[in-house]
Amino acid sequence: MKKDKLYQIPDHVTDVILESISDGVFTVDHEWRITSFNHAAEEITGIPRDEAIGKHCREVFRSNMCETDCALRRTMNEGKPFVDTSTYIVNSEKRRIPVAVSTSLLKDENGIVLGGVETFRDMSLVEELRKKLDARYQVGDMVSRSPSMHRIFTILPQVAESDSTVLIQGETGTGKELLSRAIHELSPRRGKPFITINCGAFPDTLLESELFGYKAGAFTNATKDKPGHFAVAEGGTILLDEIGDLSAAFQVRLLRVLQDRTFQPLGGTKPVKADVRVIVASNKDLSKLVKSETFRQDLFYRINVVRLDLPPLRDRKEDIPMLVKHFISRLNRLRGRSVTGISQKGLALLLSHDYPGNIRELENIVEHAFVLCPNGQIESHCLPDNLRVLLRGPTTHAKIDAALQSVEVQVIMDALKRNKYNRLATARDLGIHKSTLFRKIKILGIELPKLDGRTQQKRAR
Amino acid sequence: MKLALTVCENRISPLFDCARMLLIVDIVDRTSTGRHFEVLHYESPFSRAAKLSDLGVKVLICGAVSDQFANIIETYGIKIVPFVAGAVDDVIDAYLTGGLYNAKFRMPGC
The missing domain is CATH 3.30.450.20 (PAS domain)
Structure with missing residues:
Protein backbone atom coordinates (compact mmCIF):
# COMPACT_ATOMS: atom_id res chain seq x y z
CA MET A 1 0.00 0.00 0.00
CA MET A 123 16.10 19.68 -36.06
CA SER A 124 16.93 23.14 -37.48
CA LEU A 125 20.19 23.41 -35.54
CA VAL A 126 21.29 19.89 -36.53
CA GLU A 127 20.42 20.66 -40.15
CA GLU A 128 22.35 23.93 -39.96
CA LEU A 129 25.42 22.13 -38.60
CA ARG A 130 25.10 19.47 -41.29
CA LYS A 131 25.07 22.20 -43.94
CA LYS A 132 28.16 23.78 -42.37
CA LEU A 133 29.92 20.40 -42.50
CA ASP A 134 28.93 20.02 -46.16
CA ALA A 135 30.19 23.56 -46.80
CA ARG A 136 33.67 22.37 -45.78
CA TYR A 137 33.63 20.40 -49.00
CA GLN A 138 32.11 23.13 -51.15
CA VAL A 139 33.30 26.55 -52.31
CA GLY A 140 31.12 28.34 -54.79
CA ASP A 141 30.12 25.69 -57.29
CA MET A 142 33.14 23.49 -56.57
CA VAL A 143 32.80 20.38 -54.44
CA SER A 144 35.61 18.16 -53.27
CA ARG A 145 36.66 15.98 -50.38
CA SER A 146 40.20 15.48 -51.62
CA PRO A 147 42.97 16.88 -49.40
CA SER A 148 44.65 18.71 -52.33
CA MET A 149 41.43 20.59 -53.10
CA HIS A 150 40.70 21.07 -49.42
CA ARG A 151 44.03 22.88 -49.05
CA ILE A 152 42.94 25.27 -51.82
CA PHE A 153 39.50 25.75 -50.20
CA THR A 154 41.16 26.57 -46.87
CA ILE A 155 43.37 29.36 -48.20
CA LEU A 156 40.81 30.68 -50.69
CA PRO A 157 39.23 33.31 -48.37
CA GLN A 158 42.65 34.90 -47.69
CA VAL A 159 43.57 34.73 -51.39
CA ALA A 160 40.26 36.35 -52.31
CA GLU A 161 40.66 39.09 -49.72
CA SER A 162 44.23 39.95 -50.84
CA ASP A 163 43.53 41.54 -54.27
CA SER A 164 46.80 39.99 -55.53
CA THR A 165 47.12 38.57 -59.04
CA VAL A 166 46.37 34.85 -59.00
CA LEU A 167 47.71 32.22 -61.37
CA ILE A 168 45.52 29.13 -61.68
CA GLN A 169 47.03 26.13 -63.41
CA GLY A 170 45.23 22.93 -64.24
CA GLU A 171 44.31 20.66 -67.09
CA THR A 172 41.33 21.54 -69.23
CA GLY A 173 38.04 20.95 -67.43
CA THR A 174 39.47 21.02 -63.89
CA GLY A 175 37.39 24.06 -62.94
CA LYS A 176 39.74 27.01 -63.43
CA GLU A 177 36.89 29.37 -64.27
CA LEU A 178 34.80 28.11 -61.35
CA LEU A 179 37.73 28.71 -58.99
CA SER A 180 38.23 32.23 -60.39
CA ARG A 181 34.54 32.94 -59.92
CA ALA A 182 34.72 31.64 -56.35
CA ILE A 183 37.67 33.98 -55.66
CA HIS A 184 35.68 36.89 -57.10
CA GLU A 185 32.58 36.01 -55.05
CA LEU A 186 34.61 35.77 -51.83
CA SER A 187 36.50 39.03 -52.51
CA PRO A 188 35.50 42.60 -51.65
CA ARG A 189 34.90 43.01 -55.42
CA ARG A 190 31.83 40.74 -55.38
CA GLY A 191 28.82 42.56 -56.74
CA LYS A 192 31.06 44.13 -59.40
CA PRO A 193 31.57 42.51 -62.84
CA PHE A 194 33.38 39.22 -63.35
CA ILE A 195 34.64 39.04 -66.93
CA THR A 196 36.29 36.07 -68.62
CA ILE A 197 38.24 36.15 -71.85
CA ASN A 198 39.96 33.26 -73.57
CA CYS A 199 43.26 34.70 -74.77
CA GLY A 200 43.95 31.71 -77.01
CA ALA A 201 40.80 32.30 -79.04
CA PHE A 202 41.81 35.65 -80.59
CA PRO A 203 44.61 36.87 -82.88
CA ASP A 204 46.70 39.70 -81.35
CA THR A 205 44.94 42.67 -82.94
CA LEU A 206 41.48 41.40 -82.11
CA LEU A 207 42.54 40.48 -78.56
CA GLU A 208 43.87 44.00 -78.07
CA SER A 209 40.56 45.58 -79.09
CA GLU A 210 38.62 43.02 -77.02
CA LEU A 211 40.69 43.66 -73.90
CA PHE A 212 41.33 47.40 -74.14
CA GLY A 213 38.55 48.59 -76.48
CA TYR A 214 38.94 51.18 -79.22
CA LYS A 215 38.14 54.79 -80.03
CA ALA A 216 35.98 55.94 -82.95
CA GLY A 217 38.11 56.20 -86.08
CA ALA A 218 40.82 53.86 -84.76
CA PHE A 219 40.29 51.71 -87.85
CA THR A 220 37.85 51.31 -90.74
CA ASN A 221 34.29 50.69 -89.49
CA ALA A 222 35.17 51.88 -85.97
CA THR A 223 32.35 54.42 -86.02
CA LYS A 224 32.02 54.82 -82.26
CA ASP A 225 33.95 54.10 -79.06
CA LYS A 226 33.81 50.52 -77.83
CA PRO A 227 34.85 49.74 -74.27
CA GLY A 228 37.10 46.70 -73.81
CA HIS A 229 36.87 43.96 -71.21
CA PHE A 230 39.17 45.86 -68.82
CA ALA A 231 36.81 48.85 -68.89
CA VAL A 232 33.71 46.65 -68.52
CA ALA A 233 35.30 44.84 -65.56
CA GLU A 234 36.01 48.15 -63.75
CA GLY A 235 35.94 47.57 -60.01
CA GLY A 236 35.57 43.82 -60.54
CA THR A 237 37.68 40.89 -61.66
CA ILE A 238 38.96 39.80 -65.06
CA LEU A 239 39.99 36.24 -65.85
CA LEU A 240 42.55 35.92 -68.64
CA ASP A 241 42.17 32.26 -69.58
CA GLU A 242 44.71 30.23 -71.61
CA ILE A 243 47.38 32.87 -71.00
CA GLY A 244 50.04 30.39 -72.13
CA ASP A 245 48.75 30.82 -75.69
CA LEU A 246 49.59 34.57 -75.83
CA SER A 247 51.97 35.72 -78.54
CA ALA A 248 55.35 37.12 -77.48
CA ALA A 249 54.31 40.61 -78.64
CA PHE A 250 51.10 40.59 -76.64
CA GLN A 251 52.90 39.31 -73.56
CA VAL A 252 54.86 42.59 -73.54
CA ARG A 253 51.66 44.64 -73.77
CA LEU A 254 50.03 42.69 -70.97
CA LEU A 255 53.11 43.04 -68.77
CA ARG A 256 52.84 46.80 -69.17
CA VAL A 257 49.19 46.76 -68.13
CA LEU A 258 49.90 44.62 -65.08
CA GLN A 259 52.85 46.80 -64.03
CA ASP A 260 51.26 50.21 -64.52
CA ARG A 261 47.63 49.20 -63.90
CA THR A 262 46.75 51.31 -66.93
CA PHE A 263 45.77 50.48 -70.50
CA GLN A 264 45.35 52.41 -73.70
CA PRO A 265 42.39 51.76 -76.01
CA LEU A 266 43.21 51.35 -79.71
CA GLY A 267 43.32 54.79 -81.31
CA GLY A 268 43.38 56.43 -77.86
CA THR A 269 46.03 58.90 -76.78
CA LYS A 270 45.70 58.80 -73.01
CA PRO A 271 46.23 55.80 -70.75
CA VAL A 272 43.18 54.75 -68.77
CA LYS A 273 43.51 53.63 -65.15
CA ALA A 274 42.30 50.09 -64.52
CA ASP A 275 40.88 49.18 -61.11
CA VAL A 276 40.55 45.51 -61.96
CA ARG A 277 41.73 42.39 -60.16
CA VAL A 278 43.50 40.10 -62.60
CA ILE A 279 43.31 36.32 -62.43
CA VAL A 280 45.16 34.34 -65.07
CA ALA A 281 44.67 30.70 -65.91
CA SER A 282 46.53 28.20 -68.00
CA ASN A 283 46.21 24.54 -68.90
CA LYS A 284 49.95 24.49 -69.55
CA ASP A 285 52.74 24.56 -66.99
CA LEU A 286 53.98 28.16 -67.42
CA SER A 287 57.32 27.47 -65.70
CA LYS A 288 58.05 24.92 -68.44
CA LEU A 289 57.05 27.49 -71.09
CA VAL A 290 59.48 29.93 -69.48
CA LYS A 291 62.24 27.34 -69.69
CA SER A 292 61.46 26.71 -73.37
CA GLU A 293 61.44 30.52 -73.86
CA THR A 294 57.92 30.65 -75.25
CA PHE A 295 56.69 32.61 -72.21
CA ARG A 296 58.38 35.74 -70.87
CA GLN A 297 60.07 35.27 -67.52
CA ASP A 298 59.23 38.81 -66.34
CA LEU A 299 55.52 38.29 -67.12
CA PHE A 300 55.62 34.91 -65.36
CA TYR A 301 56.99 36.51 -62.19
CA ARG A 302 54.45 39.32 -62.46
CA ILE A 303 51.50 36.93 -62.58
CA ASN A 304 52.90 34.20 -60.34
CA VAL A 305 52.05 36.04 -57.12
CA VAL A 306 49.64 33.44 -55.72
CA ARG A 307 49.58 30.13 -57.57
CA LEU A 308 46.83 27.56 -57.27
CA ASP A 309 47.28 24.20 -58.98
CA LEU A 310 44.07 22.31 -59.67
CA PRO A 311 44.65 18.54 -59.64
CA PRO A 312 43.20 16.47 -62.51
CA LEU A 313 40.15 14.34 -61.70
CA ARG A 314 42.09 11.07 -62.18
CA ASP A 315 44.21 12.08 -59.15
CA ARG A 316 41.16 12.66 -56.96
CA LYS A 317 38.74 9.94 -57.95
CA GLU A 318 37.38 9.91 -54.42
CA ASP A 319 35.52 13.07 -55.48
CA ILE A 320 33.57 11.32 -58.24
CA PRO A 321 30.60 10.13 -56.11
CA MET A 322 30.22 13.58 -54.54
CA LEU A 323 30.55 15.36 -57.89
CA VAL A 324 27.97 13.02 -59.49
CA LYS A 325 25.56 13.74 -56.63
CA HIS A 326 26.19 17.48 -57.06
CA PHE A 327 25.55 17.36 -60.84
CA ILE A 328 22.41 15.22 -60.40
CA SER A 329 21.02 17.65 -57.85
CA ARG A 330 21.79 20.65 -60.11
CA LEU A 331 20.33 19.03 -63.23
CA ASN A 332 17.22 17.97 -61.26
CA ARG A 333 16.74 21.62 -60.30
CA LEU A 334 17.41 22.96 -63.80
CA ARG A 335 15.43 20.38 -65.72
CA GLY A 336 12.67 19.70 -63.20
CA ARG A 337 13.62 16.01 -63.05
CA SER A 338 13.64 13.63 -60.13
CA VAL A 339 16.69 11.45 -60.73
CA THR A 340 17.48 9.89 -57.37
CA GLY A 341 21.11 8.87 -57.86
CA ILE A 342 23.33 6.42 -59.67
CA SER A 343 23.41 2.63 -59.42
CA GLN A 344 26.46 0.93 -57.98
CA LYS A 345 27.33 -0.54 -61.38
CA GLY A 346 27.03 2.88 -62.99
CA LEU A 347 29.27 4.43 -60.34
CA ALA A 348 31.81 1.64 -60.77
CA LEU A 349 31.97 2.44 -64.49
CA LEU A 350 32.50 6.12 -63.73
CA LEU A 351 35.28 5.26 -61.29
CA SER A 352 37.07 3.10 -63.85
CA HIS A 353 37.42 5.93 -66.38
CA ASP A 354 40.46 8.23 -66.58
CA TYR A 355 38.74 11.52 -67.52
CA PRO A 356 41.09 13.28 -69.93
CA GLY A 357 38.42 16.01 -70.03
CA ASN A 358 38.32 16.09 -66.22
CA ILE A 359 35.25 17.41 -64.35
CA ARG A 360 33.70 18.89 -67.48
CA GLU A 361 33.76 15.42 -69.03
CA LEU A 362 32.13 13.91 -65.93
CA GLU A 363 29.46 16.62 -66.01
CA ASN A 364 28.76 15.86 -69.67
CA ILE A 365 28.49 12.15 -68.87
CA VAL A 366 25.91 12.86 -66.16
CA GLU A 367 24.01 15.15 -68.56
CA HIS A 368 24.07 12.38 -71.20
CA ALA A 369 22.64 9.98 -68.60
CA PHE A 370 19.88 12.50 -67.78
CA VAL A 371 18.70 12.36 -71.38
CA LEU A 372 18.36 8.58 -71.28
CA CYS A 373 17.31 8.13 -67.63
CA PRO A 374 14.95 11.01 -66.82
CA ASN A 375 13.71 9.49 -63.55
CA GLY A 376 14.78 6.98 -60.92
CA GLN A 377 18.39 5.87 -60.75
CA ILE A 378 21.01 6.35 -63.44
CA GLU A 379 21.77 2.81 -64.60
CA SER A 380 24.91 1.75 -66.46
CA HIS A 381 23.01 1.48 -69.78
CA CYS A 382 22.34 5.26 -69.60
CA LEU A 383 26.08 6.04 -69.68
CA PRO A 384 27.95 6.86 -72.92
CA ASP A 385 29.21 4.00 -75.11
CA ASN A 386 32.90 4.62 -74.42
CA LEU A 387 32.31 3.88 -70.74
CA ARG A 388 30.08 0.91 -71.39
CA VAL A 389 32.89 -0.92 -73.19
CA LEU A 390 33.62 -2.43 -69.78
CA LEU A 391 30.16 -3.93 -69.74
CA ARG A 392 30.75 -6.03 -72.84
CA GLY A 393 32.05 -9.58 -72.58
CA PRO A 394 31.23 -12.42 -70.22
CA THR A 395 33.46 -11.22 -67.38
CA THR A 396 31.75 -7.83 -67.10
CA HIS A 397 30.75 -8.00 -63.48
CA ALA A 398 34.14 -9.19 -62.36
CA LYS A 399 35.78 -6.40 -64.37
CA ILE A 400 33.61 -3.73 -62.79
CA ASP A 401 34.16 -5.09 -59.30
CA ALA A 402 37.89 -5.20 -59.95
CA ALA A 403 37.85 -1.60 -61.20
CA LEU A 404 35.89 -0.49 -58.17
CA GLN A 405 38.20 -2.36 -55.83
CA SER A 406 41.38 -0.99 -57.41
CA VAL A 407 40.08 2.56 -56.96
CA GLU A 408 39.15 1.76 -53.36
CA VAL A 409 42.62 0.35 -52.68
CA GLN A 410 44.23 3.44 -54.21
CA VAL A 411 42.10 5.86 -52.21
CA ILE A 412 42.73 4.01 -48.93
CA MET A 413 46.49 3.69 -49.59
CA ASP A 414 46.75 7.41 -50.39
CA ALA A 415 44.88 8.31 -47.22
CA LEU A 416 47.02 5.96 -45.11
CA LYS A 417 50.21 7.50 -46.49
CA ARG A 418 48.88 11.02 -45.90
CA ASN A 419 48.14 10.13 -42.29
CA LYS A 420 51.44 8.31 -41.69
CA TYR A 421 49.54 4.99 -41.43
CA ASN A 422 47.55 6.17 -38.40
CA ARG A 423 44.34 4.23 -38.99
CA LEU A 424 42.07 6.36 -36.83
CA ALA A 425 43.23 9.55 -38.60
CA THR A 426 42.86 7.78 -41.96
CA ALA A 427 39.29 6.73 -41.15
CA ARG A 428 38.48 10.32 -40.15
CA ASP A 429 40.13 11.63 -43.33
CA LEU A 430 38.02 9.27 -45.46
CA GLY A 431 34.85 10.08 -43.53
CA ILE A 432 34.26 6.42 -42.54
CA HIS A 433 34.19 4.59 -39.22
CA LYS A 434 37.47 2.99 -38.13
CA SER A 435 35.89 -0.47 -38.07
CA THR A 436 34.78 0.04 -41.71
CA LEU A 437 38.37 0.95 -42.56
CA PHE A 438 39.73 -2.16 -40.80
CA ARG A 439 37.19 -4.34 -42.63
CA LYS A 440 38.10 -2.84 -46.00
CA ILE A 441 41.84 -3.21 -45.33
CA LYS A 442 41.23 -6.89 -44.60
CA ILE A 443 38.86 -7.55 -47.52
CA LEU A 444 40.95 -5.68 -50.07
CA GLY A 445 44.16 -7.32 -48.82
CA ILE A 446 45.95 -4.02 -48.27
CA GLU A 447 49.37 -4.65 -46.79
CA LEU A 448 50.40 -2.27 -44.05
CA PRO A 449 53.91 -1.57 -42.72
CA LYS A 450 54.69 -3.11 -39.35
CA LEU A 451 54.77 0.31 -37.74
CA ASP A 452 51.44 2.08 -37.61
CA GLY A 453 50.69 5.73 -36.77
CA ARG A 454 50.28 5.02 -33.05
CA THR A 455 53.56 3.18 -32.64
CA GLN A 456 55.33 5.95 -34.53
CA GLN A 457 53.81 8.52 -32.21
CA LYS A 458 54.78 6.51 -29.12
CA ARG A 459 58.36 6.19 -30.37
CA ALA A 460 58.53 9.89 -31.06
CA ARG A 461 57.57 10.51 -27.42
CA MET B 1 -10.38 32.33 -65.62
CA LYS B 2 -8.96 29.16 -64.17
CA LEU B 3 -8.75 28.66 -60.43
CA ALA B 4 -6.71 25.77 -58.99
CA LEU B 5 -7.09 24.23 -55.55
CA THR B 6 -4.93 21.48 -54.04
CA VAL B 7 -7.33 18.95 -52.55
CA CYS B 8 -7.11 15.96 -50.25
CA GLU B 9 -10.15 14.02 -49.01
CA ASN B 10 -12.48 16.83 -50.08
CA ARG B 11 -10.59 19.45 -48.09
CA ILE B 12 -7.78 21.79 -49.06
CA SER B 13 -4.47 19.86 -48.87
CA PRO B 14 -2.39 20.69 -45.81
CA LEU B 15 0.82 21.37 -47.78
CA PHE B 16 1.14 22.37 -51.43
CA ASP B 17 4.76 21.12 -51.72
CA CYS B 18 3.63 17.48 -51.68
CA ALA B 19 -0.05 17.74 -52.69
CA ARG B 20 -1.10 15.07 -55.18
CA MET B 21 -4.41 16.32 -56.53
CA LEU B 22 -5.35 19.56 -58.17
CA LEU B 23 -8.93 20.69 -58.77
CA ILE B 24 -9.23 23.08 -61.70
CA VAL B 25 -12.31 25.29 -61.67
CA ASP B 26 -13.35 27.34 -64.72
CA ILE B 27 -14.84 30.64 -63.65
CA VAL B 28 -16.82 33.03 -65.84
CA ASP B 29 -18.38 36.15 -64.32
CA ARG B 30 -17.84 34.91 -60.75
CA THR B 31 -19.63 31.66 -61.56
CA SER B 32 -18.14 28.22 -61.71
CA THR B 33 -18.73 26.80 -65.22
CA GLY B 34 -16.85 23.54 -64.96
CA ARG B 35 -14.32 21.63 -62.95
CA HIS B 36 -11.93 18.75 -63.39
CA PHE B 37 -9.12 17.07 -61.49
CA GLU B 38 -5.45 16.94 -62.46
CA VAL B 39 -2.91 14.64 -60.83
CA LEU B 40 0.29 16.27 -59.65
CA HIS B 41 3.16 13.86 -60.27
CA TYR B 42 5.98 16.33 -60.32
CA GLU B 43 8.12 16.97 -57.34
CA SER B 44 10.30 19.96 -58.19
CA PRO B 45 9.12 23.57 -57.71
CA PHE B 46 9.84 24.32 -61.39
CA SER B 47 7.78 21.36 -62.63
CA ARG B 48 4.85 22.21 -60.40
CA ALA B 49 4.92 25.86 -61.44
CA ALA B 50 5.23 24.91 -65.13
CA LYS B 51 2.30 22.50 -64.83
CA LEU B 52 0.09 25.20 -63.28
CA SER B 53 1.13 27.61 -66.00
CA ASP B 54 0.49 25.06 -68.78
CA LEU B 55 -3.01 24.51 -67.38
CA GLY B 56 -3.65 28.25 -67.65
CA VAL B 57 -4.14 28.68 -63.90
CA LYS B 58 -4.36 32.31 -62.78
CA VAL B 59 -5.11 31.82 -59.06
CA LEU B 60 -3.97 29.01 -56.78
CA ILE B 61 -5.70 28.34 -53.47
CA CYS B 62 -3.71 26.03 -51.24
CA GLY B 63 -2.84 25.21 -47.66
CA ALA B 64 0.68 25.83 -46.40
CA VAL B 65 3.37 26.34 -49.05
CA SER B 66 7.11 26.74 -48.60
CA ASP B 67 8.77 29.81 -50.03
CA GLN B 68 10.86 27.83 -52.57
CA PHE B 69 7.61 26.72 -54.23
CA ALA B 70 5.71 29.99 -53.69
CA ASN B 71 8.44 32.20 -55.16
CA ILE B 72 8.71 30.21 -58.39
CA ILE B 73 4.94 29.96 -58.87
CA GLU B 74 4.62 33.72 -58.45
CA THR B 75 7.30 34.33 -61.09
CA TYR B 76 4.95 32.53 -63.52
CA GLY B 77 2.39 35.29 -62.83
CA ILE B 78 0.13 33.01 -60.77
CA LYS B 79 -1.50 34.57 -57.70
CA ILE B 80 -1.31 32.37 -54.61
CA VAL B 81 -3.87 32.43 -51.81
CA PRO B 82 -1.98 30.36 -49.22
CA PHE B 83 -2.79 28.92 -45.75
CA VAL B 84 -6.43 28.21 -46.61
CA ALA B 85 -8.26 25.42 -44.78
CA GLY B 86 -11.76 24.02 -45.18
CA ALA B 87 -14.08 21.89 -47.29
CA VAL B 88 -13.40 22.37 -51.01
CA ASP B 89 -16.95 23.44 -51.98
CA ASP B 90 -17.13 25.93 -49.11
CA VAL B 91 -13.78 27.41 -50.14
CA ILE B 92 -14.87 27.77 -53.79
CA ASP B 93 -18.14 29.42 -52.75
CA ALA B 94 -16.26 31.76 -50.43
CA TYR B 95 -13.82 32.66 -53.21
CA LEU B 96 -16.65 33.44 -55.64
CA THR B 97 -18.52 35.56 -53.09
CA GLY B 98 -15.44 37.34 -51.76
CA GLY B 99 -15.60 35.67 -48.35
CA LEU B 100 -12.37 33.69 -48.50
CA TYR B 101 -10.57 36.03 -46.11
CA ASN B 102 -12.99 35.08 -43.35
CA ALA B 103 -11.04 33.70 -40.36
CA LYS B 104 -12.81 30.34 -40.57
CA PHE B 105 -10.92 29.57 -43.81
CA ARG B 106 -7.50 30.41 -42.36
CA MET B 107 -5.14 27.74 -41.16
CA PRO B 108 -4.39 27.97 -37.42
CA GLY B 109 -1.68 30.51 -36.60
CA CYS B 110 -1.87 32.20 -40.04
Missing part, protein backbone atom coordinates in the same frame (compact mmCIF):
# COMPACT_ATOMS: atom_id res chain seq x y z
CA LYS A 2 2.85 2.28 0.96
CA LYS A 3 4.56 1.39 -2.31
CA ASP A 4 1.45 2.31 -4.36
CA LYS A 5 1.35 5.75 -2.74
CA LEU A 6 5.00 6.30 -3.58
CA TYR A 7 4.40 5.83 -7.30
CA GLN A 8 1.15 7.75 -7.58
CA ILE A 9 1.87 10.91 -9.54
CA PRO A 10 -0.79 13.61 -9.44
CA ASP A 11 -2.31 14.52 -12.83
CA HIS A 12 -1.01 18.08 -12.82
CA VAL A 13 2.61 16.84 -12.61
CA THR A 14 2.25 15.24 -16.04
CA ASP A 15 1.11 18.61 -17.36
CA VAL A 16 4.10 20.34 -15.75
CA ILE A 17 6.47 17.81 -17.34
CA LEU A 18 4.83 18.18 -20.76
CA GLU A 19 5.08 21.95 -20.52
CA SER A 20 8.74 21.92 -19.51
CA ILE A 21 10.21 19.64 -22.19
CA SER A 22 11.71 21.00 -25.40
CA ASP A 23 9.98 18.48 -27.67
CA GLY A 24 6.65 19.44 -29.17
CA VAL A 25 3.83 17.11 -28.10
CA PHE A 26 0.23 16.96 -29.28
CA THR A 27 -2.52 14.41 -28.97
CA VAL A 28 -5.42 13.66 -31.30
CA ASP A 29 -8.77 11.90 -30.94
CA HIS A 30 -10.21 9.37 -33.38
CA GLU A 31 -11.41 12.20 -35.64
CA TRP A 32 -7.84 13.55 -35.93
CA ARG A 33 -8.80 16.64 -33.92
CA ILE A 34 -6.09 18.02 -31.67
CA THR A 35 -6.91 17.49 -28.00
CA SER A 36 -3.73 18.82 -26.36
CA PHE A 37 -0.81 20.93 -27.57
CA ASN A 38 2.18 21.65 -25.30
CA HIS A 39 4.28 24.79 -24.98
CA ALA A 40 7.16 23.48 -27.14
CA ALA A 41 4.64 22.61 -29.88
CA GLU A 42 3.51 26.25 -29.80
CA GLU A 43 7.13 27.42 -30.00
CA ILE A 44 8.16 25.16 -32.87
CA THR A 45 5.04 25.61 -35.03
CA GLY A 46 4.36 29.23 -34.08
CA ILE A 47 0.69 28.32 -33.49
CA PRO A 48 -0.97 29.34 -30.19
CA ARG A 49 -2.52 26.43 -28.29
CA ASP A 50 -6.04 27.90 -28.33
CA GLU A 51 -5.91 28.06 -32.15
CA ALA A 52 -4.66 24.48 -32.45
CA ILE A 53 -7.05 22.69 -30.06
CA GLY A 54 -10.03 21.18 -31.86
CA LYS A 55 -8.50 21.65 -35.34
CA HIS A 56 -7.67 18.86 -37.77
CA CYS A 57 -4.06 17.86 -36.94
CA ARG A 58 -2.75 18.06 -40.50
CA GLU A 59 -3.95 21.66 -40.86
CA VAL A 60 -1.93 22.50 -37.74
CA PHE A 61 1.15 20.32 -38.29
CA ARG A 62 1.41 20.78 -42.10
CA SER A 63 4.25 18.32 -42.70
CA ASN A 64 5.22 16.70 -45.98
CA MET A 65 4.04 13.36 -44.53
CA CYS A 66 0.51 14.46 -43.62
CA GLU A 67 -1.17 13.75 -46.95
CA THR A 68 0.42 10.52 -48.05
CA ASP A 69 2.45 8.92 -45.32
CA CYS A 70 1.16 10.14 -41.96
CA ALA A 71 3.13 8.46 -39.13
CA LEU A 72 0.27 8.97 -36.68
CA ARG A 73 -2.20 7.33 -39.07
CA ARG A 74 0.13 4.34 -39.44
CA THR A 75 0.41 4.09 -35.67
CA MET A 76 -3.38 4.22 -35.29
CA ASN A 77 -3.87 1.61 -38.04
CA GLU A 78 -1.08 -0.76 -37.07
CA GLY A 79 -1.11 -0.17 -33.32
CA LYS A 80 2.66 0.26 -33.12
CA PRO A 81 4.84 3.29 -32.43
CA PHE A 82 7.21 4.92 -34.91
CA VAL A 83 10.36 6.65 -33.68
CA ASP A 84 12.37 9.54 -35.14
CA THR A 85 10.88 9.74 -38.63
CA SER A 86 12.51 12.70 -40.42
CA THR A 87 10.20 15.18 -42.08
CA TYR A 88 9.62 18.92 -42.31
CA ILE A 89 6.78 21.23 -41.41
CA VAL A 90 5.99 24.62 -42.97
CA ASN A 91 5.27 27.55 -40.65
CA SER A 92 3.13 30.63 -41.35
CA GLU A 93 6.18 32.43 -42.81
CA LYS A 94 6.47 29.70 -45.49
CA ARG A 95 9.68 28.49 -43.85
CA ARG A 96 10.47 24.77 -43.77
CA ILE A 97 11.38 23.49 -40.31
CA PRO A 98 13.08 20.07 -40.27
CA VAL A 99 11.65 17.87 -37.50
CA ALA A 100 12.05 14.32 -36.20
CA VAL A 101 8.68 12.78 -35.38
CA SER A 102 7.73 9.91 -33.04
CA THR A 103 4.21 8.57 -32.65
CA SER A 104 2.39 6.17 -30.35
CA LEU A 105 -1.10 5.20 -29.28
CA LEU A 106 -2.78 7.10 -26.44
CA LYS A 107 -4.56 4.64 -24.12
CA ASP A 108 -6.47 5.01 -20.88
CA GLU A 109 -5.79 2.96 -17.74
CA ASN A 110 -7.98 0.13 -19.12
CA GLY A 111 -6.04 -0.07 -22.36
CA ILE A 112 -8.76 1.55 -24.43
CA VAL A 113 -7.32 3.61 -27.28
CA LEU A 114 -8.25 7.28 -26.84
CA GLY A 115 -6.33 8.48 -29.88
CA GLY A 116 -2.70 9.10 -30.77
CA VAL A 117 0.21 11.12 -29.47
CA GLU A 118 2.87 12.71 -31.61
CA THR A 119 6.12 14.19 -30.35
CA PHE A 120 8.39 16.20 -32.62
CA ARG A 121 11.83 17.70 -32.23
CA ASP A 122 13.07 20.80 -34.01
